Amino acid sequence: MQRILVFIPIVVVAILGGFFLWGLNPDRDPNAIPSVLISKPAPQFDLGPIAGVDSPGLKTSDLAASGEPVVLNVFASWCVPCRAEHGVLTRLARDEGFDLMGINYKDKPEDARAWLEELGNPYARIGADETGRAGIEWGISGVPETFVVDGSGTVVWRYVGPIATEQSQDELRAALAEARGGAGS
């Protein structure tokens, strides 16, 4: 018994050391909010189009309608990082050949329209979420946020913040490739 007790401090130090090592890991982002949506079906929502914009509205069933993975982007005209990622998303949608779906979060229709007219409209469908209720369904903490939904309507990836850095673009491509591989098998 006494022999075993001698090792207790060593075990305690090892556990604490492991915890500190985990805490010091530079890849860990302590501010990251874990998403509960991953690997779950896309939440239920049904949004009408933005008044005066050509893109039709967006509801849950639209996401899996094509059987191909789609990218859902939550954006707003009043959100500065959204402006930064807009060009990147437009180019990615064209190069990677995915349907880009939009949720226009807590925006005034006329502001959203002017924003899309100025920067271009890469969205296949845009749902106008004027109350922010669909945003809560998606568990977003702000804009922009981007999701990948696979062909069966399951959320497979979430990104908080603008898709502007190389790293975020690579992550999006990887998530998309995985969703395509998963849907094909």
Added chain:
Amino acid sequence: MKHLLSLIFVLLAGIALAVEPDEILDDPELEARARAISKDVRCVVCQNEPIDSSNAGVARDLRILIRERLVAGDSDDEVRDFLVEKYGDYVLFKPPFNAKTYALWLAPLALLGLGGLAAATVFSRRRGAADAQAGLSDEEEAIVAELMQRFGQDRQDKDG
């Protein structure tokens, strides 16, 4: 004293401001429940602030949502479950007891147990040492007596 009081009132006013007048329900009982729930719900934007005292847009939306669900007849737990479903356990300041949080809830007890065990061993050992200093046991007295006798005989033999 006067200054301290006014400081307290000023600070309290800041807390009360977050819940805007148009959000407050007419039914004081429901409003009290809404306030109680929102004090334990994390604002997902500001992260360390409850939505009850946060001015963030999402916090306001969640406050209104909580009140809507209460008016619709949800229980407090149903409202909390609804929020957890959207934002995860993370949204609650008081983490629930489930498979993911066993370590969190049980680690203090385990550490207390380990500490208690270590303390018990140390104290029992110290008491053992104290007893030994207080005097010799009967067996030890016998051994000493025997040794003394033998030593005495040795000396006698040498002297003789």
